[in-house]
Amino acid sequence: MTRPVRVAIVGAGPAGIYAADALLKSECALDPGVSIDLFERMPAPFGLIRYGVAPDHPRIKGIVTALHQVLDKPQLRLFGNVDYPHDIGLDDLRSFYDAVIFSTGAEADRPLDIPGIDLDGSYGAADFVSWYDGHPEVPRTWPLTAEKVAVLGVGNVALDVARMLAKTADELLSTEIPANVYEGLKANKALEVHVFGRRGPAQAKFSPMELRELDHSPNIEVIVNPEDIEYDAGSVETRRGNKQANMVASTLENWAIRDVGDRPHKLFLHFFESPVEVLGDDGSVVGLRTERTELDGTGNVRGTGRFTDWDVQSVYRAVGYYSDELPKLPFDPTSGTVPHVAGRVVEGAEPMPSVYVTGWIKRGPIGLIGHTKGDANETVACLLEDRAAGLLPAPTQPDPDAVVAFLEARGVRYTTREGWHRLDAHEQALGAEQGRERIKVVDRGAMLEASGA
Missing domain, CATH: 3.50.50.60 (FAD/NAD(P)-binding domain)
Structure with a gap:
């Protein structure tokens, strides 16, 4: 393979970003490198940190600083305001990527x-x-x-x-x-x-x-x-x-x-x-x-x-908390998780080729945010093993521009990493006017406008 391994991560909360970090730290095993696209249903990233941590806990929200360091890596792209499966489905993702990791959490x-x-x-x-x-x-x-x-x-x-x-x-x-x-x-x-x-x-x-x-x-x-x-x-x-x-x-x-x-x-x-x-x-x-x-x-x-x-x-x-069932993936309604073995999604007794899970959709809503790092490392290790064994089916449209063309053809108004930085700066400016660190923008349309989606 003369191109980077293409990986889609569905869910840009801590679990998804930790998975991206684990992939980047394993680039030596993915010669000639890795290219990662993060898909997030909300216009802004960070999932649980943004929408699940109480506002009077800035210490926990400080984890965002570490997540930013990963998100800003040049090997990553963010596609916010993109919903699975309405905007992009599993078959679509498989046509663009060598592997897909679901980190959709539990809301x-x-x-x-x-x-x-x-x-x-x-x-x-x-x-x-x-x-x-x-x-x-x-x-x-x-x-x-x-x-x-x-x-x-x-x-x-x-x-x-x-x-x-x-x-x-x-x-x-x-x-x-x-x-x-x-x-x-x-x-x-x-x-x-x-x-x-x-x-x-x-x-x-x-x-x-x-x-x-x-x-x-x-x-x-x-x-x-x-x-x-x-x-x-x-x-x-x-x-x-x-x-x-x-x-x-x-x-x-x-x-x-x-x-x-x-x-x-x-x-x-x-x-x-x-x-x-x-x-x-x-x-x-x-x-x-x-x-x-x-x-x-x-x-x-x-x-x-x-x-x-x-x-x-x-x-x-x-x-x-309880996770939503993901179309085209198996689901255990008792645990509210996707059946898996060490992060490899399994349907019946057989693994689904190139499909993985991490975070709460994998292990259930237990533990603290930091525990998702161990989940991500385990899942990525399985992905690397499957890549080395030749078990990842090659995508039919690996060109990074192909998924952009797909979203634009469907009229999806997506946000980007640069757009998130604009929204982030906008929220901080709103806060500065009142002597506060930031004021969160709630309306989706206003978020998209501030992001320049």
Whole structure:
């Protein structure tokens, strides 16, 4: 082969960009090099970083700096505002590229099958996150009329949702939130936020830093019931073997023994309460019913048959993300992932030639952003093995201009890396006018216009 190996990556979030980075670092095994095109459904890259991380977490958003270093490599091109499969399908991609890597992530809420979960006032956390992160495809308003709110789940997303509901809008005005989000949060009536977990403190999935950040707001009083601080042999073993779990448990213990202060917004962290029903009246949420649980010695819990009805007017389920099924690819609806072996997509028992997955569509929505690096390295190693073994079918249209002509012939208004830099500069300029780092542009048309699509 006298041309670079052509690879398409569908999804320009952290997983996709880490896969591109792994390919670039393996160029010596891809003589005479590699040419990578990133396809992204949104007009802007970075996926979860842009649309899944709370705006008051600039430390995590700093990962964008490292992603930029990869995105700006000359071997990469970005095609934003290009949807798979409506704008370009699998057969199209195979005609232009030697290999295709899907890194489409997970944006939907995993379902929670309890009575009342579909009542008005019951929401998925992912939808709320998309709203406050300015996702172009969600409504511009959000109903924040409830004074008492329940959040189901004990992971970092649950903390983000609870914190955003409990903070004041003015606390968040220094961040990148757009005007519609600020106005929505300013009208928020929530005074109490209750977070529920069915297991104990040792089993909580919070990261220690995210948990401690709850207590940094001058307007949020974090409250833990001392009766919820309980451990069994399995819990003790977890604390001994997991430094983060031990730090989380220690923080919760300290909060449980302190006096309750007078900060105006109360955020309760409840453990050993398993949600069993969202209570409704006339089609709307009026409460939440939980069953008290107890440890069984192994760190797991069992029901006690004791139930509590909580006075809340809205419920947010933060029980995990779920990936969309990708046309032309196999899909496991239980795990919400594409079946694979080490990143090679398999249909039945046979691998699909030249098709790979990485990130949450591969392993499910678990772990932190950095964990996707290991996924990418494994997937790229398989791609390299298949290339060396001659298992990658040659594309019929390998010329880099062929895919450009294809998109333009279909009237796809795509954005580029240079266009992203223009949008990035535009958002920073909007922020500078108000003494802020940036203000995120929400409207897709406005994003395309600023990008010069």
